[in-house]
Amino acid sequence: MAAPLANNHISVDCVVLGFDGESLNVLLSKRSGCDSNGKVFMDYKLPGSLIYQDEDLDDAASRVLKELTGVSDVTLTQFKAFGSKDRTSNLRDVHWLEKEQAKVKRIVTIAYFSLVKLDKTLEKTVNTEVAEWQRLNQLGRLAFDHNLIIAEALKAIRREADNNRALIFNLLPKKFTASQFRMLMEIIYDKQLDVRNFHKKISQLSYIIPLDERQQGVAHRAARYYRFDKKAYSGSR
Protein backbone atom coordinates (compact mmCIF):
# COMPACT_ATOMS: atom_id res chain seq x y z
CA MET A 1 0.00 0.00 0.00
CA ALA A 2 1.13 3.48 -0.87
CA ALA A 3 0.59 5.57 2.26
CA PRO A 4 1.18 4.76 5.92
CA LEU A 5 -1.74 3.17 7.74
CA ALA A 6 -2.12 5.47 10.68
CA ASN A 7 -5.23 3.85 11.95
CA ASN A 8 -5.26 0.11 11.98
CA HIS A 9 -8.49 0.32 13.91
CA ILE A 10 -10.68 2.31 11.53
CA SER A 11 -11.98 1.26 8.15
CA VAL A 12 -14.59 2.36 5.66
CA ASP A 13 -16.96 0.05 3.78
CA CYS A 14 -19.10 0.88 0.76
CA VAL A 15 -22.52 -0.58 -0.02
CA VAL A 16 -23.01 0.31 -3.69
CA LEU A 17 -26.46 -0.74 -4.87
CA GLY A 18 -27.29 -0.85 -8.56
CA PHE A 19 -30.64 -1.58 -10.22
CA ASP A 20 -30.47 -3.29 -13.62
CA GLY A 21 -34.16 -2.92 -14.46
CA GLU A 22 -35.03 -6.23 -12.84
CA SER A 23 -33.15 -6.74 -9.64
CA LEU A 24 -31.17 -4.83 -7.08
CA ASN A 25 -27.49 -5.72 -7.00
CA VAL A 26 -24.64 -4.99 -4.66
CA LEU A 27 -21.04 -4.44 -5.73
CA LEU A 28 -18.73 -6.90 -3.96
CA SER A 29 -15.02 -7.32 -3.77
CA LYS A 30 -13.52 -10.78 -4.27
CA ARG A 31 -11.45 -12.08 -1.40
CA SER A 32 -9.16 -15.10 -1.23
CA GLY A 33 -7.13 -16.43 1.66
CA CYS A 34 -6.30 -19.46 3.75
CA ASP A 35 -8.50 -20.70 6.54
CA SER A 36 -7.15 -22.04 9.84
CA ASN A 37 -6.55 -25.48 8.25
CA GLY A 38 -4.44 -23.96 5.51
CA LYS A 39 -7.19 -24.52 2.96
CA VAL A 40 -7.54 -21.85 0.29
CA PHE A 41 -10.91 -20.14 0.10
CA MET A 42 -12.53 -17.53 -2.14
CA ASP A 43 -15.43 -15.49 -0.93
CA TYR A 44 -16.83 -11.96 -1.04
CA LYS A 45 -16.77 -8.81 1.01
CA LEU A 46 -17.91 -5.24 0.68
CA PRO A 47 -15.31 -2.96 -0.92
CA GLY A 48 -13.65 -1.54 2.18
CA SER A 49 -10.29 -1.02 3.80
CA LEU A 50 -8.40 0.68 6.60
CA ILE A 51 -8.05 4.45 6.27
CA TYR A 52 -4.78 6.31 5.77
CA GLN A 53 -3.28 8.95 7.97
CA ASP A 54 -4.36 12.44 6.90
CA GLU A 55 -7.34 11.06 5.04
CA ASP A 56 -10.87 12.17 5.79
CA LEU A 57 -13.52 9.47 6.08
CA ASP A 58 -15.38 10.55 2.94
CA ASP A 59 -12.13 10.68 0.95
CA ALA A 60 -11.18 7.24 2.22
CA ALA A 61 -14.52 5.79 1.09
CA SER A 62 -14.10 7.15 -2.46
CA ARG A 63 -10.50 6.00 -2.67
CA VAL A 64 -11.17 2.50 -1.40
CA LEU A 65 -14.15 2.02 -3.72
CA LYS A 66 -12.11 3.09 -6.72
CA GLU A 67 -9.09 0.95 -5.75
CA LEU A 68 -11.09 -2.17 -5.08
CA THR A 69 -13.70 -2.01 -7.83
CA GLY A 70 -12.72 0.62 -10.40
CA VAL A 71 -15.92 2.57 -9.72
CA SER A 72 -15.61 6.31 -9.11
CA ASP A 73 -17.73 9.45 -9.34
CA VAL A 74 -20.62 8.05 -7.32
CA THR A 75 -22.23 9.80 -4.37
CA LEU A 76 -21.35 8.03 -1.13
CA THR A 77 -23.49 8.75 1.93
CA GLN A 78 -22.25 7.85 5.38
CA PHE A 79 -24.99 6.01 7.27
CA LYS A 80 -23.63 4.12 10.26
CA ALA A 81 -20.55 3.04 12.22
CA PHE A 82 -20.22 -0.63 13.10
CA GLY A 83 -18.04 -1.46 16.08
CA SER A 84 -19.28 -4.64 17.70
CA LYS A 85 -16.33 -6.41 19.28
CA ASP A 86 -17.47 -9.63 17.59
CA ARG A 87 -17.38 -8.31 14.07
CA THR A 88 -13.83 -9.50 13.45
CA SER A 89 -14.00 -12.70 15.48
CA ASN A 90 -14.55 -15.23 12.68
CA LEU A 91 -11.28 -17.17 12.31
CA ARG A 92 -11.31 -16.94 8.55
CA ASP A 93 -11.55 -13.15 8.82
CA VAL A 94 -8.83 -13.01 11.47
CA HIS A 95 -6.37 -14.92 9.27
CA TRP A 96 -7.20 -12.86 6.23
CA LEU A 97 -6.71 -9.61 8.13
CA GLU A 98 -3.34 -10.71 9.47
CA LYS A 99 -2.09 -11.61 6.05
CA GLU A 100 -3.57 -8.79 4.01
CA GLN A 101 -3.72 -5.82 6.25
CA ALA A 102 -2.39 -5.79 9.76
CA LYS A 103 -2.52 -7.63 13.03
CA VAL A 104 -5.57 -6.04 14.55
CA LYS A 105 -7.96 -7.26 17.16
CA ARG A 106 -10.72 -4.80 16.57
CA ILE A 107 -11.87 -2.65 13.68
CA VAL A 108 -14.59 -0.04 13.75
CA THR A 109 -15.90 0.53 10.27
CA ILE A 110 -17.73 3.57 8.97
CA ALA A 111 -20.23 2.46 6.35
CA TYR A 112 -21.41 4.35 3.27
CA PHE A 113 -24.11 3.64 0.73
CA SER A 114 -24.45 4.69 -2.89
CA LEU A 115 -27.38 4.22 -5.27
CA VAL A 116 -26.52 3.94 -8.94
CA LYS A 117 -28.01 3.10 -12.30
CA LEU A 118 -26.48 -0.20 -13.32
CA ASP A 119 -26.09 0.63 -16.99
CA LYS A 120 -23.42 -0.23 -19.56
CA THR A 121 -21.36 2.88 -18.84
CA LEU A 122 -21.05 1.94 -15.21
CA GLU A 123 -20.51 -1.74 -15.90
CA LYS A 124 -17.50 -0.87 -18.05
CA THR A 125 -15.79 0.83 -15.12
CA VAL A 126 -16.00 -2.24 -12.87
CA ASN A 127 -12.76 -4.17 -12.65
CA THR A 128 -14.25 -7.66 -12.97
CA GLU A 129 -11.01 -9.35 -11.97
CA VAL A 130 -11.47 -8.22 -8.41
CA ALA A 131 -15.08 -7.10 -8.14
CA GLU A 132 -18.53 -8.22 -9.20
CA TRP A 133 -22.22 -7.40 -8.90
CA GLN A 134 -24.38 -9.88 -7.06
CA ARG A 135 -28.13 -9.99 -6.68
CA LEU A 136 -29.17 -8.80 -3.28
CA ASN A 137 -31.64 -11.66 -2.84
CA GLN A 138 -29.03 -14.31 -3.69
CA LEU A 139 -26.16 -13.31 -1.45
CA GLY A 140 -24.20 -15.95 0.39
CA ARG A 141 -22.42 -15.38 3.64
CA LEU A 142 -20.08 -12.43 3.26
CA ALA A 143 -16.93 -11.60 5.22
CA PHE A 144 -17.14 -10.01 8.69
CA ASP A 145 -20.56 -8.51 9.45
CA HIS A 146 -21.06 -7.38 5.87
CA ASN A 147 -24.48 -9.03 5.47
CA LEU A 148 -25.60 -7.00 8.48
CA ILE A 149 -24.10 -3.81 7.05
CA ILE A 150 -26.06 -4.32 3.82
CA ALA A 151 -29.29 -4.90 5.77
CA GLU A 152 -28.68 -1.72 7.75
CA ALA A 153 -27.93 0.18 4.53
CA LEU A 154 -31.36 -0.78 3.22
CA LYS A 155 -32.96 0.44 6.44
CA ALA A 156 -31.12 3.76 6.17
CA ILE A 157 -32.14 4.10 2.51
CA ARG A 158 -35.80 3.50 3.42
CA ARG A 159 -35.67 6.13 6.16
CA GLU A 160 -34.03 8.61 3.80
CA ALA A 161 -36.34 7.84 0.88
CA ASP A 162 -39.39 8.47 3.09
CA ASN A 163 -38.21 12.07 3.33
CA ASN A 164 -36.72 12.40 -0.09
CA ARG A 165 -38.27 10.25 -2.79
CA ALA A 166 -35.77 11.60 -5.33
CA LEU A 167 -33.19 9.22 -3.83
CA ILE A 168 -34.93 6.22 -5.41
CA PHE A 169 -34.66 7.67 -8.89
CA ASN A 170 -30.88 7.52 -8.68
CA LEU A 171 -31.35 3.80 -9.21
CA LEU A 172 -33.66 3.96 -12.20
CA PRO A 173 -32.61 4.56 -15.80
CA LYS A 174 -33.54 7.96 -17.22
CA LYS A 175 -36.45 6.34 -19.02
CA PHE A 176 -38.16 3.65 -17.00
CA THR A 177 -41.38 1.66 -17.19
CA ALA A 178 -44.01 1.67 -14.46
CA SER A 179 -43.29 -1.96 -13.67
CA GLN A 180 -39.55 -1.31 -13.30
CA PHE A 181 -40.37 1.43 -10.83
CA ARG A 182 -42.80 -0.85 -9.00
CA MET A 183 -40.34 -3.77 -8.83
CA LEU A 184 -37.68 -1.48 -7.39
CA MET A 185 -40.07 -0.17 -4.72
CA GLU A 186 -41.05 -3.74 -3.89
CA ILE A 187 -37.42 -4.70 -3.39
CA ILE A 188 -36.50 -1.66 -1.32
CA TYR A 189 -39.55 -1.81 0.92
CA ASP A 190 -39.60 -5.61 0.86
CA LYS A 191 -43.32 -5.90 0.17
CA GLN A 192 -45.64 -6.67 -2.74
CA LEU A 193 -47.48 -3.73 -4.27
CA ASP A 194 -50.81 -3.93 -6.06
CA VAL A 195 -50.12 -3.37 -9.77
CA ARG A 196 -53.28 -1.41 -10.54
CA ASN A 197 -53.05 0.83 -7.47
CA PHE A 198 -49.42 1.52 -8.22
CA HIS A 199 -50.18 2.63 -11.80
CA LYS A 200 -52.98 4.83 -10.52
CA LYS A 201 -50.66 6.42 -7.95
CA ILE A 202 -48.01 7.14 -10.58
CA SER A 203 -50.52 8.92 -12.81
CA GLN A 204 -51.31 11.26 -9.92
CA LEU A 205 -47.71 12.24 -9.23
CA SER A 206 -46.78 15.51 -10.92
CA TYR A 207 -43.09 14.59 -10.99
CA ILE A 208 -43.43 11.34 -12.92
CA ILE A 209 -43.84 12.33 -16.54
CA PRO A 210 -45.24 9.89 -19.11
CA LEU A 211 -43.26 9.92 -22.37
CA ASP A 212 -44.53 9.25 -25.88
CA GLU A 213 -41.92 6.55 -26.21
CA ARG A 214 -42.54 2.85 -25.58
CA GLN A 215 -40.33 -0.19 -25.08
CA GLN A 216 -39.01 -1.75 -28.27
CA GLY A 217 -38.34 -5.37 -29.22
CA VAL A 218 -40.16 -6.93 -26.29
CA ALA A 219 -42.23 -10.10 -26.57
CA HIS A 220 -45.04 -8.80 -24.37
CA ARG A 221 -47.08 -5.64 -24.88
CA ALA A 222 -44.66 -2.70 -25.12
CA ALA A 223 -44.85 -0.59 -21.98
CA ARG A 224 -44.75 3.18 -21.85
CA TYR A 225 -41.65 4.97 -20.58
CA TYR A 226 -41.69 7.55 -17.82
CA ARG A 227 -39.11 10.00 -16.55
CA PHE A 228 -38.55 11.61 -13.16
CA ASP A 229 -38.80 15.40 -13.10
CA LYS A 230 -36.55 16.65 -10.32
CA LYS A 231 -37.79 20.23 -10.54
CA ALA A 232 -41.44 19.22 -10.34
CA TYR A 233 -40.59 17.02 -7.37
CA SER A 234 -38.88 19.83 -5.46
CA GLY A 235 -41.86 22.04 -6.21
CA SER A 236 -44.35 19.44 -5.01
CA ARG A 237 -42.87 19.09 -1.52
Place this chain on the structure above:
Amino acid sequence: MAAPLANNHISVDCVVLGFDGESLNVLLSKRSGCDSNGKVFMDYKLPGSLIYQDEDLDDAASRVLKELTGVSDVTLTQFKAFGSKDRTSNLRDVHWLEKEQAKVKRIVTIAYFSLVKLDKTLEKTVNTEVAEWQRLNQLGRLAFDHNLIIAEALKAIRREADNNRALIFNLLPKKFTASQFRMLMEIIYDKQLDVRNFHKKISQLSYIIPLDERQQGVAHRAARYYRFDKKAYSGSR
Protein backbone atom coordinates in the same frame (compact mmCIF):
# COMPACT_ATOMS: atom_id res chain seq x y z
CA MET B 1 -8.81 4.38 33.87
CA ALA B 2 -10.00 0.90 34.70
CA ALA B 3 -9.73 -1.07 31.47
CA PRO B 4 -7.03 -1.06 28.79
CA LEU B 5 -7.53 1.43 25.98
CA ALA B 6 -7.35 -0.82 22.98
CA ASN B 7 -8.25 1.86 20.54
CA ASN B 8 -6.58 5.17 21.00
CA HIS B 9 -8.07 6.18 17.68
CA ILE B 10 -11.77 5.73 18.31
CA SER B 11 -13.97 7.70 20.66
CA VAL B 12 -17.66 8.23 21.29
CA ASP B 13 -19.30 11.60 21.99
CA CYS B 14 -22.78 12.23 23.34
CA VAL B 15 -25.03 15.16 22.45
CA VAL B 16 -27.65 15.10 25.21
CA LEU B 17 -30.31 17.73 24.59
CA GLY B 18 -32.77 18.71 27.31
CA PHE B 19 -35.72 21.08 27.12
CA ASP B 20 -36.55 22.97 30.32
CA GLY B 21 -39.84 24.43 29.10
CA GLU B 22 -38.15 27.52 27.71
CA SER B 23 -34.92 26.68 26.02
CA LEU B 24 -33.04 23.77 24.60
CA ASN B 25 -29.89 22.89 26.54
CA VAL B 26 -26.95 20.64 25.90
CA LEU B 27 -25.11 18.68 28.58
CA LEU B 28 -21.41 19.57 28.57
CA SER B 29 -18.40 18.24 30.36
CA LYS B 30 -15.99 20.69 32.01
CA ARG B 31 -12.42 20.52 30.79
CA SER B 32 -9.32 22.11 32.23
CA GLY B 33 -5.76 21.99 30.98
CA CYS B 34 -2.71 24.01 30.02
CA ASP B 35 -2.33 25.75 26.70
CA SER B 36 0.94 25.88 24.75
CA ASN B 37 2.13 28.86 26.87
CA GLY B 38 1.60 26.93 30.09
CA LYS B 39 -1.48 28.99 30.94
CA VAL B 40 -4.30 27.14 32.65
CA PHE B 41 -7.64 27.17 30.88
CA MET B 42 -11.14 25.92 31.60
CA ASP B 43 -13.57 25.24 28.81
CA TYR B 44 -16.23 22.79 27.72
CA LYS B 45 -16.57 19.71 25.60
CA LEU B 46 -19.18 17.11 24.83
CA PRO B 47 -19.13 14.15 27.20
CA GLY B 48 -16.98 11.71 25.24
CA SER B 49 -13.92 9.52 25.51
CA LEU B 50 -11.88 6.80 23.88
CA ILE B 51 -13.49 3.36 23.84
CA TYR B 52 -12.19 0.31 25.69
CA GLN B 53 -11.14 -2.98 24.22
CA ASP B 54 -14.06 -5.43 24.11
CA GLU B 55 -16.58 -2.63 24.36
CA ASP B 56 -19.29 -2.11 21.79
CA LEU B 57 -19.86 1.42 20.55
CA ASP B 58 -23.31 1.73 22.13
CA ASP B 59 -22.01 0.43 25.45
CA ALA B 60 -19.10 2.86 25.32
CA ALA B 61 -21.48 5.78 24.77
CA SER B 62 -23.59 4.87 27.81
CA ARG B 63 -20.53 4.29 29.99
CA VAL B 64 -18.80 7.52 29.03
CA LEU B 65 -21.95 9.58 29.54
CA LYS B 66 -22.47 8.13 33.00
CA GLU B 67 -18.80 8.53 34.00
CA LEU B 68 -18.50 12.10 32.81
CA THR B 69 -21.89 13.50 33.79
CA GLY B 70 -23.67 11.08 36.13
CA VAL B 71 -26.55 10.71 33.67
CA SER B 72 -27.69 7.19 32.82
CA ASP B 73 -30.78 5.41 31.52
CA VAL B 74 -31.23 7.66 28.51
CA THR B 75 -31.71 6.46 24.95
CA LEU B 76 -28.63 7.19 22.87
CA THR B 77 -28.96 7.11 19.09
CA GLN B 78 -25.88 6.89 16.90
CA PHE B 79 -26.10 9.50 14.15
CA LYS B 80 -22.72 10.14 12.53
CA ALA B 81 -19.00 9.45 12.58
CA PHE B 82 -16.64 12.43 12.47
CA GLY B 83 -13.17 11.78 11.16
CA SER B 84 -11.80 14.92 9.58
CA LYS B 85 -8.04 14.97 9.96
CA ASP B 86 -8.28 18.55 11.25
CA ARG B 87 -10.60 17.81 14.12
CA THR B 88 -7.77 17.34 16.62
CA SER B 89 -5.42 19.96 15.22
CA ASN B 90 -6.12 22.82 17.65
CA LEU B 91 -3.02 23.13 19.89
CA ARG B 92 -5.07 23.42 23.05
CA ASP B 93 -6.81 20.15 22.20
CA VAL B 94 -3.53 18.46 21.30
CA HIS B 95 -1.98 19.31 24.68
CA TRP B 96 -5.07 18.28 26.58
CA LEU B 97 -5.21 14.95 24.78
CA GLU B 98 -1.56 14.20 25.50
CA LYS B 99 -1.97 14.87 29.17
CA GLU B 100 -5.37 13.35 29.77
CA GLN B 101 -5.70 10.50 27.39
CA ALA B 102 -2.94 9.39 25.11
CA LYS B 103 -0.54 10.63 22.49
CA VAL B 104 -2.74 10.40 19.45
CA LYS B 105 -2.62 12.22 16.15
CA ARG B 106 -6.04 11.38 14.93
CA ILE B 107 -9.32 10.36 16.53
CA VAL B 108 -12.44 9.29 14.72
CA THR B 109 -15.44 9.83 16.95
CA ILE B 110 -18.81 8.15 16.71
CA ALA B 111 -21.49 10.60 17.81
CA TYR B 112 -24.76 9.87 19.58
CA PHE B 113 -27.72 12.05 20.45
CA SER B 114 -30.28 11.78 23.21
CA LEU B 115 -33.42 13.83 23.80
CA VAL B 116 -34.53 14.17 27.41
CA LYS B 117 -36.96 16.05 29.62
CA LEU B 118 -34.86 18.41 31.70
CA ASP B 119 -36.83 17.99 34.91
CA LYS B 120 -35.78 17.89 38.56
CA THR B 121 -35.32 14.11 38.59
CA LEU B 122 -32.82 14.31 35.77
CA GLU B 123 -31.11 17.40 37.14
CA LYS B 124 -30.39 15.57 40.39
CA THR B 125 -28.42 12.90 38.54
CA VAL B 126 -26.04 15.40 36.94
CA ASN B 127 -22.67 15.64 38.66
CA THR B 128 -22.36 19.43 38.63
CA GLU B 129 -18.72 19.33 39.66
CA VAL B 130 -17.75 18.05 36.25
CA ALA B 131 -20.76 18.67 34.01
CA GLU B 132 -23.33 21.36 33.31
CA TRP B 133 -26.24 22.24 31.07
CA GLN B 134 -25.77 25.16 28.71
CA ARG B 135 -28.28 26.89 26.50
CA LEU B 136 -27.85 25.87 22.91
CA ASN B 137 -28.14 29.45 21.64
CA GLN B 138 -25.47 30.70 24.04
CA LEU B 139 -22.67 28.23 23.47
CA GLY B 140 -19.10 29.43 23.28
CA ARG B 141 -16.41 27.70 21.34
CA LEU B 142 -16.22 24.09 22.46
CA ALA B 143 -13.27 21.68 22.31
CA PHE B 144 -12.37 19.91 19.06
CA ASP B 145 -15.19 20.00 16.46
CA HIS B 146 -17.89 19.72 19.10
CA ASN B 147 -19.85 22.78 17.90
CA LEU B 148 -20.06 21.09 14.50
CA ILE B 149 -21.12 17.79 16.06
CA ILE B 150 -23.99 19.55 17.88
CA ALA B 151 -25.09 21.26 14.65
CA GLU B 152 -25.07 17.91 12.86
CA ALA B 153 -27.02 16.32 15.73
CA LEU B 154 -29.76 18.91 15.22
CA LYS B 155 -29.84 18.10 11.50
CA ALA B 156 -30.14 14.38 12.24
CA ILE B 157 -32.90 15.04 14.78
CA ARG B 158 -34.84 17.10 12.22
CA ARG B 159 -34.54 14.35 9.63
CA GLU B 160 -35.67 11.74 12.13
CA ALA B 161 -38.50 13.87 13.52
CA ASP B 162 -39.87 14.39 10.01
CA ASN B 163 -40.53 10.66 9.95
CA ASN B 164 -41.32 10.15 13.56
CA ARG B 165 -42.86 13.10 15.36
CA ALA B 166 -42.94 11.11 18.60
CA LEU B 167 -39.22 11.85 18.96
CA ILE B 168 -39.93 15.50 19.81
CA PHE B 169 -42.17 14.57 22.72
CA ASN B 170 -39.23 12.96 24.48
CA LEU B 171 -38.14 16.52 25.18
CA LEU B 172 -41.43 17.85 26.52
CA PRO B 173 -42.77 17.32 30.03
CA LYS B 174 -45.73 14.92 30.32
CA LYS B 175 -48.04 17.92 30.58
CA PHE B 176 -47.04 20.79 28.32
CA THR B 177 -48.58 24.03 27.10
CA ALA B 178 -49.12 24.84 23.45
CA SER B 179 -46.54 27.60 23.62
CA GLN B 180 -43.92 25.29 25.13
CA PHE B 181 -44.50 22.90 22.24
CA ARG B 182 -44.31 25.76 19.75
CA MET B 183 -41.13 27.20 21.24
CA LEU B 184 -39.48 23.78 21.08
CA MET B 185 -40.45 23.35 17.42
CA GLU B 186 -39.12 26.84 16.68
CA ILE B 187 -35.78 25.96 18.24
CA ILE B 188 -35.43 22.60 16.56
CA TYR B 189 -36.45 23.80 13.12
CA ASP B 190 -34.80 27.18 13.62
CA LYS B 191 -37.76 29.22 12.37
CA GLN B 192 -40.57 31.32 13.76
CA LEU B 193 -44.02 29.78 13.72
CA ASP B 194 -47.28 31.69 13.57
CA VAL B 195 -48.92 31.39 17.00
CA ARG B 196 -52.51 31.19 15.79
CA ASN B 197 -51.79 28.68 13.01
CA PHE B 198 -49.84 26.55 15.41
CA HIS B 199 -52.71 26.40 17.90
CA LYS B 200 -55.10 25.54 15.11
CA LYS B 201 -52.82 22.75 13.90
CA ILE B 202 -52.54 21.28 17.38
CA SER B 203 -56.31 21.16 17.78
CA GLN B 204 -56.50 19.06 14.62
CA LEU B 205 -53.95 16.47 15.74
CA SER B 206 -55.61 13.41 17.23
CA TYR B 207 -52.54 12.55 19.28
CA ILE B 208 -52.29 15.84 21.17
CA ILE B 209 -54.88 15.63 23.91
CA PRO B 210 -56.10 18.77 25.71
CA LEU B 211 -56.35 18.29 29.48
CA ASP B 212 -58.76 19.94 31.90
CA GLU B 213 -55.79 21.18 33.87
CA ARG B 214 -54.23 24.62 33.48
CA GLN B 215 -50.99 26.26 34.60
CA GLN B 216 -50.94 27.47 38.18
CA GLY B 217 -49.32 30.48 39.81
CA VAL B 218 -48.43 32.29 36.60
CA ALA B 219 -48.66 36.06 36.19
CA HIS B 220 -50.18 35.88 32.71
CA ARG B 221 -53.35 34.07 31.70
CA ALA B 222 -53.02 30.42 32.75
CA ALA B 223 -52.53 28.22 29.71
CA ARG B 224 -54.09 24.83 29.15
CA TYR B 225 -52.00 21.70 29.42
CA TYR B 226 -51.79 19.06 26.73
CA ARG B 227 -50.38 15.57 26.63
CA PHE B 228 -48.97 13.43 23.84
CA ASP B 229 -50.84 10.18 23.16
CA LYS B 230 -48.33 7.69 21.79
CA LYS B 231 -50.98 5.13 20.87
CA ALA B 232 -53.09 7.63 18.97
CA TYR B 233 -49.94 8.79 17.17
CA SER B 234 -48.98 5.27 16.06
CA GLY B 235 -52.55 4.76 14.87
CA SER B 236 -52.58 8.03 12.92
CA ARG B 237 -49.57 7.18 10.75
